[in-house]
Amino acid sequence: MTSIDIRANLKPLQRAFIGLSAKQVPFATSLALNALAKGVVAQEKDEVSDTFDTPTPFTLNAFRIEVATKSRPIARVAAKDIQAEYLEPYVVGGNRSLGTKRGMLAPREITLNQYGNLAKGKLASLKGKPGVFIGKVTTRNGKVVNGVWQRPTSAARRVGNKGGKARTGLKLLIQFEDTTPVRKRFDFFGRATAYLKANAAREFDAALKRAFATAK
Incomplete structure (x- = not known):
């Protein structure tokens, strides 16, 4: 399953950092991106519940985060390997996954x-x-x-x-x-995009405040 890279247009954030020690900028950026990634995971968990009847805990907890760091300002959200195999057709279309089963x-x-x-x-x-x-x-x-x-x-x-x-x-x-085409669609990207648009500014503002508070 394709993952979601959570990046940011850093220009507004950089303008906001006027007067803040430059070394705090990467720290604040990583804080905001990781907070957004956690929010996306929560949204995808809700999407699982909305899409499937009585999903198992294994499916509900399908998503992982590759966290952003000060040197790598990208947070990535993706399904874990096993869950990705059977969830992918619900995202991109196609037949249900057989995995290792004969049918x-x-x-x-x-x-x-x-x-x-x-x-x-x-x-x-x-x-x-x-x-x-x-x-x-x-x-x-x-x-x-x-x-x-x-x-x-x-x-x-x-x-x-x-x-x-x-x-x-x-x-x-x-x-x-025999396997059959999936009947439902899991809006992996749409749910994440809507969340990011609604919450990016708030999370960067919170990260900015925390960076100011910890600046020396």
Whole structure:
């Protein structure tokens, strides 16, 4: 995912520094840029909440800051590597990321966690359960479905033979689907730009005051 470089037109700030020791200018600049970067991260976190239903803490905390310093007056906000991989299509468009998976994991008859997702490690734990297998099954209507299946227990088969409803068939726990284009858009750049326009002057003013207060 492309990052946001938070720079500044330093001319207004430099004019404001008349009478201030020159060595404080880089310090004030870095203060303002890093404060703005923190604000952008907070805005992106809100954008995650606005875009996705019940996002996980891992996704909410997707963004990192490369801080500005006195010698390098640039603060950068970007998504962390793992989150960037699956968030990028929501920013620039395209198909949902598969990562290392063979297909999208579409839960069917299986319990989900509080975020509406498969619990971490769920697929791996299912592989070791008796009666569970991964593969392709041809349904009665001739459709081939690839996924995680559970065979009925012997008791269920006996009940099914006496008239139980569909208890003798396989249960599809998780279906493997082809990736699809994202339906939502995550306004990574728009949210950041609006915040910077609204708050840059205030943050540079605060940085200026702090620089004056600490000048010797």
